Amino acid sequence: xxxxxxxxxxxxxxxxxxxxxxxxxxxxxxxxxxxxxxxxxxxxxxxxxxxxxxxxxxxxxxxxxxxxxxxxxxxxxxxxxxxxxxxxxxxxxxxxxxxxxxxxxxxxxxxxxxxxxxxxxxxxxxxxxxxxxxxxxxxxxxxxxxxxxxxxxxxxxxxxxxxxxxxxxxxxxxxxxxxxxxxxxxxxxxxxxxxxxxxxxxxxxxxxxxxxxxxxxxxxxxxxxxxxxxxxxxxxxxxxxxxxxxxxxxxxxxxxxxxxxxxxxxxxxxxxxxxxxxxxxxxxxxxxxxx
Ligand SMILES: Cc1cc2nc3c(=O)[nH]c(=O)nc-3n(C[C@H](O)[C@H](O)[C@H](O)COP(=O)(O)OP(=O)(O)OC[C@H]3O[C@@H](n4cnc5c(N)ncnc54)[C@H](O)[C@@H]3O)c2cc1C
Numbered sequence: 487x488x489x490x491x492x493x494x495x496x497x498x499x500x501x502x503x504x505x506x507x508x509x510x511x512x513x514x515x516x517x518x519x520x521x522x523x524x525x526x527x528x529x530x531x532x533x534x535x536x537x538x539x540x541x542x543x544x545x546x547x548x549x550x551x552x553x554x555x556x557x558x559x560x561x562x563x564x565x566x567x568x569x570x571x572x573x574x575x576x577x578x579x580x581x582x583x584x585x586x587x588x589x590x591x592x593x594x595x596x597x598x599x600x601x602x603x604x605x606x607x608x609x610x611x612x613x614x615x616x617x618x619x620x621x622x623x624x625x626x627x628x629x630x631x632x633x634x635x636x637x638x639x640x641x642x643x644x645x646x647x648x649x650x651x652x653x654x655x656x657x658x659x660x661x662x663x664x665x666x667x668x669x670x671x672x673x674x675x676x677x678x679x680x681x682x683x684x685x686x687x688x689x690x691x692x693x694x695x696x697x698x699x700x701x702x703x704x705x706x707x708x709x710x711x712x713x714x715x716x717x718x719x720x721x722x723x724x725x726x727x728x729x730x731x732x733x734x735x736x737x738x739x740x741x742x743x744x745x746x747x748x749x750x751x752x753x754x755x756x757x758x759x760x761x762x763x764x765x766x767x768x769x770x771x772x773x774x775x776x777x
Contacts, residue, residue: 493532496538496539497539498541501542503549504549507655508628509630511630512653519541520543520544520655521545523599524598544602550562551564553565558660558661559580559661560658563605565601565602566599570584571596579664580664580670581670583661586616586688590604590613595680605625611706611707613674613683616704618661619639619712622661622702624638625660626656626660627650629651638712644711665692668690669770669774670688670774671689674687684750684759685745685751685760686705687704688704689702689770690702690771691768691771691775696727702714705739707745709745715739717738718764727768735768739760739761740757740760745757
């Protein structure tokens with residue numbers, strides 16, 4: 487039950503730098519929860535799902551809030567969906583990511599919710615995950631002693647589970663460079679527009695004349711983690727894109743996923759609807775690659 491109050495006392499700290507934050511994390515390890523926008527964490531605290539003795543807020547660490555275009559894209563985890571939307575390089579070149587940020591709930595959630603929080607919450611339905619997967623996203627994780635870089639596919643482990651260890655923090659999200667022959671698109675189906683997805687999908691295609699040179703397809707809310715549909719991708723690579731081929735790939739996407747029945751949808755519905763969503767998203771990404 488959402489009681490609107492936080493039932494437990496906790497220590498609250500607001501470090502100013504990444505080093506201070508990492509030091510605090512190394513001293514308190516499992517006892518501490520990081521809070522960014524709080525749109526996932528505060529709900530979980532209110533319903534008693536988690537009750538951390540210490541909260542470490544990232545809100546004062548300006549070094550975690552940025553978007554830099556430099557042989558690809560580097561984004562600080564504290565960057566909000568709204569800030570991503572306002573970044574011209576994202577709306578122009580990383581279209582699937584731009585569309586995903588617009589699909590997140592309402593203006594309030596887009597203004598408070600951060601990219602890092604969306605990933606670290608580990609939801610299979612996280613809207614930013616499919617587009618980041620098709621742009622071959624990587625995450626930089628740091629603790630007080632070292633840093634490591636993982637692909638997003640390695641980062642997601644299971645529902646609500648990521649590769650983050652106690653004492654670690656996500657400090658950067660990196661995307662590969664896209665060229666002008668790349669087209670991408672994102673689609674989401676929710677119960678209502680402000681809800682988490684029943685199914686989401688992102689596609690990125692690199693076109694060479696009439697051929698599909700590269701293709702990446704990623705889906706959300708249809709498996710324990712957001713995932714690439716690699717068998718489906720392989721059907722398109724090197725081929726001329728035609729209606730019958732898109733039909734074949736869309737069917738393959740529905741075979742590659744492992745959806746479940748839950749409060750938002752049934753496994754059967756998810757498998758059916760992903761075919762139509764794949765068809766539309768592939769077509770759109772292909773058309774955009776041409777322009
Ligand atoms: C009404 C409502 C509607 C929503 N609709 C959507 C939707 O349509 N699509 C969608 O994808 N999500 C949705 N969400 C979920 C949520 O808004 C997003 O997941 C958001 O991006 C979370 O970001 P945050 O900054 O608020 O995370 P927080 O709540 O601050 O943190 C989330 C988790 O990530 C951890 N964390 C945060 N930053 C870091 C970091 N840098 N390093 C390590 N761990 C970190 C926290 O410890 C916590 O476990 C919705 C939530 C609400 C309340």
